[in-house]
């Protein structure tokens with residue numbers, strides 16, 4: 001039993017924290033203590049791909065306010081956001097790693113680490129990734145792929161996506177998400193040097209002489225030789241700000257902003273969609289068109305669904321947002337303005353989406369006269385890049401300004417990805433853990 005500290009304290013047992021804890025605790029001589037603010041691993045029901053347990057009453061999510069007026073949910077509890085997310089597990093494009101230090105991030109190392117997680121071309125791996133099969137697709141997904149094929153977009157290769165139609169790979173066991181908790185849970189009983197303390201929110205990183213020496217949980221300070229923050233982009237920023245280790249006035253945060261194109265389905269749906277997203281189009285100018293299988297609200301308890309929505313997401317935004325602090329809500333996110341050229345790009349692709357929904361491939365699927373582009377630009381819940389590698393940290397996440405402190409979650413992604421971040425957050429965590437183990 002670890003009483004007052006450990007060799008390594010990991011804050012957060014989400015996508016990255018579970019990976020790092022598993023790898024570092026393979027050495028029985030290293031004691032590893034994981035502090036998780038939320039509860040234990042998710043139950044099976046909450047892992048259904050047809051359900052995102054992020055509603056207001058969910059014990060598996062917290063909500064950060066944004067200056068844009070909508071909340072930003074994040075996973076809470078062992079598994080973190082991997083236990084509540086859309087189950088889309090797609091690699092970035094190879095060119096998204098241009099500019100990363102090749103000393104630690106050679107193309108072959110990146111590929112080998114992804115392979116371990118997603119099983120490479122064949123699929124599988126630690127996260128049991130598999131693409132949705134033809135006979136699993138919703139009718140709208142079939143029509144979407146046919147439309148973009150008609151428009152000259154071929155099927156993107158696997159496992160590395162490129163411009164074209166990308167059949168989504170999902171981390172799943174059938175129609176259930178496989179979460180990062182599945183990495184941690186089975187080893188807990190076998191490794192006495194690994195301890196996970198749930199219900200333990202870290203409220204500050206403690207330093208001595210400028211070096212991180214521990215973490216405060218309530219009134220208690222737990223000491224460690226190294227503190228590793230895996231609290232997610234927002235959780236880590238909040239903890240750093242509370243510890244006076246992040247200057248919010250200089251902060252930047254990146255998001256994949258998204259505009260929705262709504263329509264009423266021609267037929268009433270009798271069965272709920274079994275998964276949120278099965279196919280997308282990724283374009284050469286950095287857009288991802290998402291063929292959601294229903295209104296987002298229909299996947300979330302407590303929300304009233306309206307019409308179905310497809311998404312147009314800006315994957316390589318020109319402008320970032322920033323972080324704010326106020327005594328009531330604590331951390332608040334300002335997602336910022338979209339640049340004029342990005343706004344034009346979103347508008348142009350939304351117009352192509354409208355044309356698609358009014359075209360022949362969707363004739364039997366869309367109620368005529370119902371297609372409309374939403375004016376509000378939303379978010380994909382992908383926030384990254386507040387503590388980028390190569391700037392705020394070295395290329396293995398070690399904080400430049402604070403020896404003894406490392407950050408290994410989505411905060412350290414130093415560039416934008418052409419796909420969602422989940423597979424890449426886990427790849428980065430896995431590779432860093434290998435290097436520092």
Ligand SMILES: Cc1cc2nc3c(=O)[nH]c(=O)nc-3n(C[C@H](O)[C@H](O)[C@H](O)COP(=O)(O)OP(=O)(O)OC[C@H]3O[C@@H](n4cnc5c(N)ncnc54)[C@H](O)[C@@H]3O)c2cc1C
Pocket residue numbers: 011012013014015016017035036037038052054073074075076077078079080081082084085086087088089090200201202203230231232233235236239380381382383409410411419420421422423425
């Ligand atoms: C609703 C939703 C849907 C998404 N869908 C997709 C998708 O389909 N595909 C995709 O690629 N990406 C998706 N994402 C993004 C992806 O899930 C995240 O980028 C990824 O999980 C981030 O991993 P992380 O380790 O950085 O943080 P997380 O997995 O969020 O883990 C952070 C953990 O730290 C804990 N924590 C926070 N603060 C503290 C503290 N002070 N003390 C102790 N513990 C703390 C939290 O409780 C949490 O368990 C989605 C995200 C959300 C929220």
